Amino acid sequence: MSTLNIINKSPFEKRTLDQCLKRIGAGDSVLLIEDASISAVSGTAFTEQLTAAAAQSKLYVLQPDLQARGFNDASLLDSIESVDYEGFVNLVVTHERVHSWL
Amino acid sequence: MSTLNIINKSPFEKRTLDQCLKRIGAGDSVLLIEDASISAVSGTAFTEQLTAAAAQSKLYVLQPDLQARGFNDASLLDSIESVDYEGFVNLVVTHERVHSWL
Amino acid sequence: MEEEEYQGGEVKKFLYVNRRLPHGTIYALESLETVLIGAAFDQDVSMLFVDDGVYQLKKEQAPESIECKNFSKTYRALEMYDVEKLFVERESLEERGLAIDDLLVDVELIASSDVKALVDEHDVILSF
Amino acid sequence: MEEEEYQGGEVKKFLYVNRRLPHGTIYALESLETVLIGAAFDQDVSMLFVDDGVYQLKKEQAPESIECKNFSKTYRALEMYDVEKLFVERESLEERGLAIDDLLVDVELIASSDVKALVDEHDVILSF
Amino acid sequence: MKLAVLVNEGPYQHQASDSAYQFVTAALRTGHEVMRVFFYHDGVNNGTRLTTPPQDDRHIQKRWSALAQEHNVDLVLCVAACQRRGLVDEGEAKRNSKDATNIAPGFRISGLGQLIEAGVEADRLVTFGD
Amino acid sequence: MKLAVLVNEGPYQHQASDSAYQFVTAALRTGHEVMRVFFYHDGVNNGTRLTTPPQDDRHIQKRWSALAQEHNVDLVLCVAACQRRGLVDEGEAKRNSKDATNIAPGFRISGLGQLIEAGVEADRLVTFGD
Numbered sequence: 001m002s003t004l005n006i007i008n009k010s011p012f013e014k015r016t017l018d019q020c021l022k023r024i025g026a027g028d029s030v031l032l033i034e035d036a037s038i039s040a041v042s043g044t045a046f047t048e049q050l051t052a053a054a055a056q057s058k059l060y061v062l063q064p065d066l067q068a069r070g071f072n073d074a075s076l077l078d079s080i081e082s083v084d085y086e087g088f089v090n091l092v093v094t095h096e097r098v099h100s101w102l
Numbered sequence: 103m104s105t106l107n108i109i110n111k112s113p114f115e116k117r118t119l120d121q122c123l124k125r126i127g128a129g130d131s132v133l134l135i136e137d138a139s140i141s142a143v144s145g146t147a148f149t150e151q152l153t154a155a156a157a158q159s160k161l162y163v164l165q166p167d168l169q170a171r172g173f174n175d176a177s178l179l180d181s182i183e184s185v186d187y188e189g190f191v192n193l194v195v196t197h198e199r200v201h202s203w204l
Numbered sequence: 205m206e207e208e209e210y211q212g213g214e215v216k217k218f219l220y221v222n223r224r225l226p227h228g229t230i231y232a233l234e235s236l237e238t239v240l241i242g243a244a245f246d247q248d249v250s251m252l253f254v255d256d257g258v259y260q261l262k263k264e265q266a267p268e269s270i271e272c273k274n275f276s277k278t279y280r281a282l283e284m285y286d287v288e289k290l291f292v293e294r295e296s297l298e299e300r301g302l303a304i305d306d307l308l309v310d311v312e313l314i315a316s317s318d319v320k321a322l323v324d325e326h327d328v329i330l331s332f
Numbered sequence: 333m334e335e336e337e338y339q340g341g342e343v344k345k346f347l348y349v350n351r352r353l354p355h356g357t358i359y360a361l362e363s364l365e366t367v368l369i370g371a372a373f374d375q376d377v378s379m380l381f382v383d384d385g386v387y388q389l390k391k392e393q394a395p396e397s398i399e400c401k402n403f404s405k406t407y408r409a410l411e412m413y414d415v416e417k418l419f420v421e422r423e424s425l426e427e428r429g430l431a432i433d434d435l436l437v438d439v440e441l442i443a444s445s446d447v448k449a450l451v452d453e454h455d456v457i458l459s460f
Numbered sequence: 461m462k463l464a465v466l467v468n469e470g471p472y473q474h475q476a477s478d479s480a481y482q483f484v485t486a487a488l489r490t491g492h493e494v495m496r497v498f499f500y501h502d503g504v505n506n507g508t509r510l511t512t513p514p515q516d517d518r519h520i521q522k523r524w525s526a527l528a529q530e531h532n533v534d535l536v537l538c539v540a541a542c543q544r545r546g547l548v549d550e551g552e553a554k555r556n557s558k559d560a561t562n563i564a565p566g567f568r569i570s571g572l573g574q575l576i577e578a579g580v581e582a583d584r585l586v587t588f589g590d
Numbered sequence: 591m592k593l594a595v596l597v598n599e600g601p602y603q604h605q606a607s608d609s610a611y612q613f614v615t616a617a618l619r620t621g622h623e624v625m626r627v628f629f630y631h632d633g634v635n636n637g638t639r640l641t642t643p644p645q646d647d648r649h650i651q652k653r654w655s656a657l658a659q660e661h662n663v664d665l666v667l668c669v670a671a672c673q674r675r676g677l678v679d680e681g682e683a684k685r686n687s688k689d690a691t692n693i694a695p696g697f698r699i700s701g702l703g704q705l706i707e708a709g710v711e712a713d714r715l716v717t718f719g720d
Binding site for chain 5: 214215216218230231234237238241242244245247327328330331332
């Protein structure tokens with residue numbers, strides 16, 4: 001796999017999600033952590049954009065961050081895979097490089 | 103005058119400008135400081151939105167912040183008034199309350 | 205805290221505007237600490253939850269998963285401190301796919317177009 | 333700084349991604365300090381300016397107006413440190429009403445659609 | 461008019477402390493009273509005397525300390541925020557068994573009540589943050 | 591695999607330091623090496639021993655110090671960032687004439703070169719920030 005892109009801010013607050021998605025491509029993955037985790041919940045204003053993005057890149061969400069904010073795996077978009085911290089480490093290891101979009 | 107609203111983040115980075123503008127009205131003013139100062143420059147993707155907002159509220163920009171970032175009063179939208187720190191103090195004093203949109 | 209007393213007698217109307225998610229930053233938690241002190245000082249305290257601030261009131265928060273404090277139950281205790289005016293913006297909930305049943309406490313729903321009137325009623329606006 | 337030496341011999345390709353305005357936060361300044369050290373360590377260093385990062389290269393910055401350091405001239409000195417690969421995204425300039433003539437230094441313009449290929453060429457991505 | 465200021469971010473990382481300082485000096489210049497600057501959240505980090513910024517840069521802490529001395533501006537660090545971030549005066553060192561202090565001259569550590577009081581007593585409260 | 595981590599924000603204010611800590615412990619649990627955690631920008635504030643967080647909350651600094659001791663993780667604070675924010679060890683106190691130190695056990699202050707070295711020597715560098 002190519003690049004693991006990490007996003008940590010809510011798309012309602014910052015434009016990071018847009019800015020990342022438009023600059024990545026085949027083989028790239030996106031991991032949603034911290035405040036960005038809520039964008040993985042279905043039924044928000046960003047559901048359509050994330051569903052479209054999932055057709056191109058693999059999307060992951062950090063489950064402990066989601067749980068902290070009151071959501072569980074049942075609330076997730078089908079196209080997003082939930083990982084724990086060990087899964088996070090595994091994503092880092094299996095991609096060639098990590099790009100944190102700060 | 104009613105409320106002095108202060109915005110300090112770039113509209114390209116955060117959605118604060120949108121979030122503020124849709125919730126204020128007659129008698130309210132907006133002061134653009136720090137990284138928000140660049141939204142007062144004409145010819146950006148936010149020019150139209152700010153021009154429309156200026157029809158409803160009085161818009162100000164903190165000149166020293168604009169100058170720090172390489173712009174001068176000649177780059178400003180016509181509908182935005184430039185103030186220095188003493189002008190900032192005067193805006194605080196002449197409005198009933200201050201709302202910093204953090 | 206014994207030093208936390210105010211004898212001034214004057215009462216102002218404070219509006220706490222909460223616009224951020226809990227846990228990603230400390231603002232929600234430290235804002236709540238301010239609200240409690242403000243109430244203890246017998247000030248007139250209202251809270252407004254807009255934008256990502258509505259997530260602060262989401263049920264079933266479990267920040268034990270990230271070894272952080274679960275302060276969400278404090279919102280339930282606000283009533284005991286006479287902080288009874290919690291306003292939530294309807295549009296902020298809707299954009300996030302949330303409904304009033306998802307929230308921990310009873311709140312008053314207001315429209316985006318009512319926010320200005322609420323702000324105008326207050327003397328001091330604190331937004332963290 | 334005498335401790336700043338690296339004898340490892342290995343060379344990696346570092347890409348510094350600059351996405352924020354200067355002066356509002358320290359990231360632009362402290363990122364530049366890292367770039368200079370990276371170059372001193374004989375690493376292969378490129379810089380990419382996208383989104384608000386393009387403002388870092390704006391001519392005529394005068395942060396003396398806010399009593400801050402004018403570090404923008406350091407971008408001009410990068411060449412002396414063999415940091416010669418400065419990439420700027422065309423779309424980021426356009427959205428902000430900026431043109432290449434507004435920039436302090438010579439840069440290579442790239443399209444938004446070329447960013448991925450640039451990232452893919454590098455081993456380490458640092459974005460502050 | 462009587463003004464109060466709230467600073468929510470530490471020195472150098474964000475412009476908040478710079479903006480607050482420029483605002484306060486402009487207010488004093490134009491004849492207003494600044495009854496208090498309250499430092500909350502990371503803002504308490506403005507009150508450490510242990511910084512050594514580059515010589516060609518502004519010294520944010522010293523600038524605040526000078527303001528306290530010359531214009532009698534009350535600089536208050538929130539005690540709860542100080543405990544989370546490691547800002548310590550003599551009293552806090554004793555209370556929490558710390559072996560050092562780092563508070564700078566002109567600053568004092570007190571409760572959040574000082575912020576509420578500032579909100580009540582000042583005609584306007586202006587917040588600077590991230 | 592050999593990993594390195596960069597932390598750009600201080601404790602409590604942002605989740606960055608928490609996320610980094612959870613990531614590092616998960617990496618160690620799954621058999622990876624964490625050769626260094628580099629603290630830059632406000633991240634250096636993680637390295638003060640003067641914090642007293644509420645008793646029912648996590649103690650971020652102590653958690654890092656324990657990790658250094660138990661797993662030999664190298665915790666490095668950037669010297670230039672420390673000088674701007676007031677993080678001081680014995681050497682810095684002497685060099686800059688400071689009357690106190692505040693660095694916590696297990697942390698050391700060094701140059702930005704340590705970050706570049708981590709980028710070169712680690713197989714992956716992961717950044718946590720604001």
